[in-house]
Amino acid sequence: MTMAASEASASAPVDKGIGPLLRAWRERRRVSQLELALRADSSARHISFIETGRSRPSEEMVLRLAEHLDVPVRERNSLLLAAGYAPRYPETPLDDPALDALRDGMERLIRGYEPYPALVVDAGYTVVTANRGIAMLLEGVPDRLLTPAPNAMRLTLHPQGLAPRIRNLREWRGHLLAQMERQIALHRSDQLRALYDEVTAYPMLGDGADEEPAEPVPYFALPLRIEHGGRILSFVSSISTFNTPMDVTVAELAIETFLPADPATAKYLHTVAG
Structure with missing residues (x-):
């Protein structure tokens, strides 16, 4: 995947919900909906519904999917916000x-x-x-x-x-x-x-x-x-x-x-x- 394609796939707006963001991370990792579902103990149907906006995942599910897609901590907060939840990970100043x-x-x-x-x-x-x-x-x-x-x-x-x-x-x-x-x-x-x-x-x-x-x-x-x-x-x-x-x-x-x-x-x- 080229850098331009990678950057574009990662820039799905948060205000459109978690679906586009989740799909962008899954595609970047080159993981199918079925494979992600198996990893996260879910179903391909549920993953599809999340990505299309037909289903809102629980906070636990968001974190589980992020873990299995190896999403960076900062971006996990973005996924949580897009799904309607508060960020889980603080950003503490290094001099704190x-x-x-x-x-x-x-x-x-x-x-x-x-x-x-x-x-x-x-x-x-x-x-x-x-x-x-x-x-x-x-x-x-x-x-x-x-x-x-x-x-x-x-x-x-x-x-x-x-x-x-x-x-x-x-x-x-x-x-x-x-x-x-x-x-x-x-x-x-x-x-x-x-x-x-x-x-x-x-x-x-x-x-x-x-x-x-x-x-x-x-x-x-x-x-x-x-x-x-x-x-x-x-x-x-x-x-x-x-x-x-x-x-x-x-x-x-x-x-x-x-x-x-x-x-x-x-x-x-x-x-x-x-």
Whole structure:
């Protein structure tokens, strides 16, 4: 499914009831009415009646269908509203005292990962917090890209950001854009779409050809190969999210950690941090 089709299918207006929204999510997941009914312990007839507006599902049924369609927490609230129910999931500001333990835990986690880079971003790729490993990689990046709210995609792909230092920019850029496309297909976000349009418009540096390492390394995942201090460092990234979140803010946080992809990178980071 193309991004345009995905976005269009997700934009069914709430004021038309839950039917169009439910159908859009079911079609996006490529699930038939019968398959969804079997998963949700219902009937294809009932699913059809909900989608056509002939039946109003219970609040429990809305949540059950959303669960089986893997609908994001924010969008589950939209489904509930469209069905005439109050939103179930709050959206607590990250600086709210109720999330003190969460913030402290994330800070401890990424600090404990040092000297390797790690950061936390929200659904729009705004950097919530980062450790000293990330700060090291960002040395020399203009302040205007770092304040007031740095954006991970902008920092990485902007021609005045990290892009000139990334030795496999074409591959890494393709990976990041594909990641954004998946997020756009998952979330109805004008902000995310605008960011995607912005970063895809950035010029590719040079001829766009990736610089191959002098001695090929059998990486176990696509690495980020980036220059720092006259050396080429190699990382593979891992993204973690929270299990069964009950808050929109928490559901949209992601912790990205960068693991050294070779012994030379690990040794260099420990030496610099030493």
